[in-house]
Amino acid sequence: AAGVIQSPRHLIKEKRETATLKCYPIPRHDTVYWYQQGPGQDPQFLISFYEKMQSDKGSIPDRFSAQQFSDYHSELNMSSLELGDSALYFCASSPRDRGLGGYTFGSGTRLTVV
């Protein structure tokens, strides 16, 4: 079965650079979520999109932005990177009716800022 696809798997950037993370949800899942997991931490919610519109916002820095496209894939854009942005970034998708299957997470993008 198709899963949530994230790219790239690993990314190394220097401070103050920009990074773009991509997420391709499970087919027919119309809601996408982004989470950040720092070393030894639990995943923290950043932002979510439903039908290409932002539906909820968590602890996402102003330096980050995200969008969902017409094919439902989503991109997380991170600018002016800081050392503290080094983390695993997960994307998840779900149908709008979460009772139909809950959340499915991708394998994540490991971002290292040096």
Added chain:
Amino acid sequence: KQEVTQIPAALSVPEGENLVLNCSFTDSAIYNLQWFRQDPGKGLTSLLLIQSSQREQTSGRLNASLDKSSGRSTLYIAASQPGDSATYLCAVSGWGDDKIIFGKGTRLHILP
């Protein structure tokens, strides 16, 4: 604000034992609760999803229960195996709320 707590934070048990992981949440008005497994540096694998109207779900050697009124869930693992070693995360979502809130997880180590 919903808070999710998992006890214990870490657990080591000999292979073959049955074990229980605990999860509690402060706001009982949840939509569903999901248990995940995470291997070091890897993604989150969904184990079991329990809707708010359900009491338990089973998958193989795993059984998850939900007592919404008391704000508790347990994950029971039968006949543990070394391959079960991982971090187990409990997460809840609320009504009309997209995001899920994670606990900090229980790091499980099964001793061969």
